[in-house]
Amino acid sequence: MRRKLAILLATLVLVCGARPAAAVPTENYGQYSLMFERSAGQYWAGGTAAGQWVWTPLSKTTSDISWGDPKAWPPKSAERFVREGDWVLLDGFNDGAGRPLTQVQRVTSEKIGDATCAGMQPLPSTGGRQHYVKWTIPSAGYCLDATGTIKPLDGATAVNFRHLQKWLPPHPCSNPTFANQTCITQIEQWWDDNKHPYSLQLSRSIELARGLGMAFTNRTTVPLIWNADGKSYWHY
Numbered sequence: 001m002r003r004k005l006a007i008l009l010a011t012l013v014l015v016c017g018a019r020p021a022a023a024v025p026t027e028n029y030g031q032y033s034l035m036f037e038r039s040a041g042q043y044w045a046g047g048t049a050a051g052q053w054v055w056t057p058l059s060k061t062t063s064d065i066s067w068g069d070p071k072a073w074p075p076k077s078a079e080r081f082v083r084e085g086d087w088v089l090l091d092g093f094n095d096g097a098g099r100p101l102t103q104v105q106r107v108t109s110e111k112i113g114d115a116t117c118a119g120m121q122p123l124p125s126t127g128g129r130q131h132y133v134k135w136t137i138p139s140a141g142y143c144l145d146a147t148g149t150i151k152p153l154d155g156a157t158a159v160n161f162r163h164l165q166k167w168l169p170p171h172p173c174s175n176p177t178f179a180n181q182t183c184i185t186q187i188e189q190w191w192d193d194n195k196h197p198y199s200l201q202l203s204r205s206i207e208l209a210r211g212l213g214m215a216f217t218n219r220t221t222v223p224l225i226w227n228a229d230g231k232s233y234w235h236y
Helices: 002-014 028-033
Strands: 040-043 049-058 062-068 080-085 085-092 101-114 130-134 142-152 160-172 179-193 199-209 213-222 225-235
Touching: 002 101, 002 179, 028 101, 028 199, 040 213, 049 225, 101 130, 130 142, 142 199, 179 213
Parallel strands: none
Antiparallel strands: 040 049, 040 225, 049 062, 062 080, 080 085, 085 101, 085 130, 101 142, 142 160, 160 179, 179 199, 199 213, 213 225
8 A cells, every 4th residue: 555655646746847946035125115105204312203204116127215304394405216127226315206316426336245345346337337236135144335426417516425335134133112123224324525625424214114104113323313213104
């Protein structure tokens, strides 16, 4: 009897073939940032609303994000991001979501390496736009180091900048309002010479929560020590 069962099982394997291993699902930046959804959120510090963000999708590949004081909304500036292939690129800034660019950001050098910023290698240019984050989230963290200029279209003096980022893969996260979430982390530093000597202007760590969006946590150390946490998220 056992011999007959063994022969039957062997025949089924030959006829049907072995079952392929289940594919590991991949996640993307859109699931965490919600950049192609009409999404928004507020982050709080010290018991009051410290800021608000709103994504304004313009097409299947382009979206503007606005940051500002919810009491003085809308802000007078926004950042424009473009998805091209497996990258989200930073194109520049405008005077409000959906408006034409007024400041074009272009890189002169970009490098990519591991999460400790070791093994940095040149990153080929994509029309000079900054490689901001990978669309498909890899299983390991990575580092991006970009330098370049921000050129106002009104002829004002260009700003020189450096943007160093470390992106960490999905991990469990919580804040005072939302427990048991999954986040990716952006650790960033920013240097520029915008109306001051070239120097470090920003150093912070920000978590983005899957299905909620931006600024789930914000831990800033430069220009001052400051903490904020996402408290409300919505679609409009």
